[in-house]
Amino acid sequence: MNRIYKTMEPSVVDEQMLQKAVEEQGPQDQAGRIAKEEGIQYHxxxxxxxxxxxxxxxxxxWEFTSLTKLQLHNNLIEKIQGLEKLINLEWLENMDPLKNLQIFSLGNNLISQLDNVIYLRKFKNLRTLNLAGNPVCKEENYTIFVAAYISDLVYLDFRPLDExxxxxxxxxxxYAIEEMRHNDLQEQRATEAQKNNEEELQLHKDAFVExxxxxxxxxxxxxxxxxxxKLAYLPGVATLLESYQTQLVALCVQIFEVGLTQHTCRQNEMDAFFTGFQDAVADNQQRGAEIxxxxxxxxxxxxxGMQQAANNRLEARISNYRDEITQLCHTLMTLELQLVGQLEDITKDFERNISDMVGGFIEYVQGLFVQCRDLENHHHEKLLEIAVATLEKVAKNELEEDLPDDVRLLFVDKDTAVSAVSASHDTHLLKIDNREDELMTRINSWMTALIKSIHDEEIKRNRKRISEIHNYVDYVREQLEELHLQEHQ
Structure with missing residues (x-):
């Protein structure tokens, strides 16, 4: 393979290479400087x-998800990999006879295994493939293998594939392809199921009830x-645990269901707020644009008219026009001030509504967690009764059940048995308390962050609008002053 860069060290695609390539191939001059300052987004x-x-x-x-054209030819690549996220890849070549065909070029590399080609079946729109100059091209079944696994391919190494x-x-x-497609379908179904599960879990997290x-x-x-x-070995505990689990799960499901319902209500309230907010801004912008x-x-x-006016009338016109500019500034500022007031009212209503929703949800959920603790306390009392009864039977050697040695050690005296039951009870209460605290903390933090972001965004919008008004007013004033200066020269 004839390479003009034999003296270069072999390399891998890393962050430094990508950053340099993007900067070199991206916008230059002032646009390039601005892009570099703001940060180039790979996607x-x-x-x-x-x-x-x-x-x-x-x-x-993996971050280059919008990439449509990728050139990797004349390298030392031995394996086709790492392209799974490039779902938009479709290098459109502009030379006959390949005009407007989706093409991928990996020519003049070191790809030597036919199995590498199977990877490319992931690109459903691939129509033209160039692997010329790779060792794999010398394989006896190279063309047949590629045509089989990339069935929609039109050109291979710049030559058409005939019927x-x-x-x-x-x-x-x-048969190999049918098996592969079957496996692909199974994998796709598993991926979709995982995606659905992740989306469902995210919904539950957004509702704070995962x-x-x-x-x-x-x-x-x-x-x-x-x-x-250990305590599970005691007579009657299995039945007690089953009843306890059924009741506790029922309470958890209640929290879960009301959480999803309230999430939908909060989402509807947010949608209505942002729609009203944006409509108010759009209406105000329209009025400002018309003015x-x-x-x-x-x-x-x-x-x-000023350019044609006589000198003795020009000064008066300029003075009047300055007043008109001042009036324009006042009108636009007044319009913006009206919008600020309107948005404040809309935001206050939203804050009150969302706060009431969150407060009502918290109050309801706290009541259900109280029931969880009451249930745990009741379970603790019943378990304690069983432990004490077991202790008495052990003391009288009347216990019919055969307990393991480590369980019998709990019943050497009453304090040991009671301590074991109490330790279990404390662990359960701590779990319930922590789950309640987590829910309350997260939903309150979410509400605080939401309201803060709304206020922050409104401050940014307001400052931007005021800056736009001042810039325009300054521009028309500068135009006027330039005219005034020209007339006095």
Missing amino acids: EVIQLRLDYRNILKIDHL QTRQKAFTQYQ HLNGSHLFDSMYADDAEAA AADFERSRRQVMA
């Missing part, structure tokens, strides 16, 4: 050239309870 990059860089391994490209080649590929690899739609809280209480496994447009039309007429 916005459309095209990227990584050719002639002695790359051994493709990596670190005879396609038919031969289908016949030779039919893992409360089942026995998670109950299980966590006993997972960290060192005495629970500015009317003034701009008038300004051009006035400026034209």
